[in-house]
Amino acid sequence: MTALRARQRKESGGARAFGYALMLLTIALVVLIGLQASQRIVSYDGAMNLQVAQNLVDGAGYSRSYHGVRPFPHEIQTNAPYIVPAAMVFAVGGMGPFTAQLTNLLYLVAFCVIAGGLFTRAGRGWAWPALAALAVLVTPGLTNWGLNGFGEIPALTWWLLGTALLFPAQPKARGRTVAAACLGLAVITKTVMLLPVACTLAVWTLQQLSGLRADPLEIAKRITTVALGFLAPVIAFEAWRMLGVGGIEA
Numbered sequence: 001m002t003a004l005r006a007r008q009r010k011e012s013g014g015a016r017a018f019g020y021a022l023m024l025l026t027i028a029l030v031v032l033i034g035l036q037a038s039q040r041i042v043s044y045d046g047a048m049n050l051q052v053a054q055n056l057v058d059g060a061g062y063s064r065s066y067h068g069v070r071p072f073p074h075e076i077q078t079n080a081p082y083i084v085p086a087a088m089v090f091a092v093g094g095m096g097p098f099t100a101q102l103t104n105l106l107y108l109v110a111f112c113v114i115a116g117g118l119f120t121r122a123g124r125g126w127a128w129p130a131l132a133a134l135a136v137l138v139t140p141g142l143t144n145w146g147l148n149g150f151g152e153i154p155a156l157t158w159w160l161l162g163t164a165l166l167f168p169a170q171p172k173a174r175g176r177t178v179a180a181a182c183l184g185l186a187v188i189t190k191t192v193m194l195l196p197v198a199c200t201l202a203v204w205t206l207q208q209l210s211g212l213r214a215d216p217l218e219i220a221k222r223i224t225t226v227a228l229g230f231l232a233p234v235i236a237f238e239a240w241r242m243l244g245v246g247g248i249e250a
Contacts, residue, residue: 019126026133030112033137034105037147038098046149049078050100053086062244071244078151080237081158081189082107104147107154112136114160155193158186163200166226176222180229188237201226 055063063071086103093099115136116129146153162182165175186193208219242248
């Protein structure tokens with residue numbers, strides 16, 4: 001029995017050491033990506049996004065000033081959940097190569113943390129979370145579309161967070177509203193996120209309807225809560241847009 005316990009402790013120690021090594025590798029890779037990004041100029045489309053962020057800092061409102069000032073321009077396909085944090089970064093650190101990339105880097109780290117957090121449900125230790133984060137970081141094209149002022153990773157971050165919160169290991173009523181709001185922020189960031197968000201909400205709705213002891217009133221209450229949570233940020237942004245462009249007709 002003593003020998004068996006010693007062997008189990010040894011195996012457990014080896015697994016922990018392997019997990020720590022993977023986590024250090026993940027951190028080192030994030031640092032390397034950050035150092036490379038700090039010397040990289042953002043893309044043309046990304047610069048258009050970040051110009052809106054700079055205009056917010058300068059007091060010109062949510063507008064772009066390329067070929068004339070235009071509030072809430074339709075050609076800007078990445079919106080407030082990326083633009084507003086970028087504006088906060090510029091307000092604190094000014095505009096430069098590193099600050100232009102910093103918002104994307106922070107979202108990328110957040111995405112890795114959420115992805116890793118999902119895999120903590122697979123068991124103890126750091127190995128599975130670190131592997132999940134590494135899988136994200138070595139995805140082909142990630143350093144291009146995940147940085148450079150693009151909104152894909154920010155949008156996916158809100159979607160993944162909302163999905164994780166909507167399907168928690170231990171469901172809580174208040175978590176559904178927060179999860180739905182995150183899904184709404186994903187759609188605000190990039191309209192194309194309607195596709196994965198719709199899939200998430202469809203699976204969740206089917207899960208509610210398939211309950212063996214489902215109470216129709218409780219199901220209706222949950223669905224209403226999620227719908228209102230999703231619509232809240234969307235309506236708030238559209239109201240801001242309406243005021244910015246001059247009313248409903250505009």
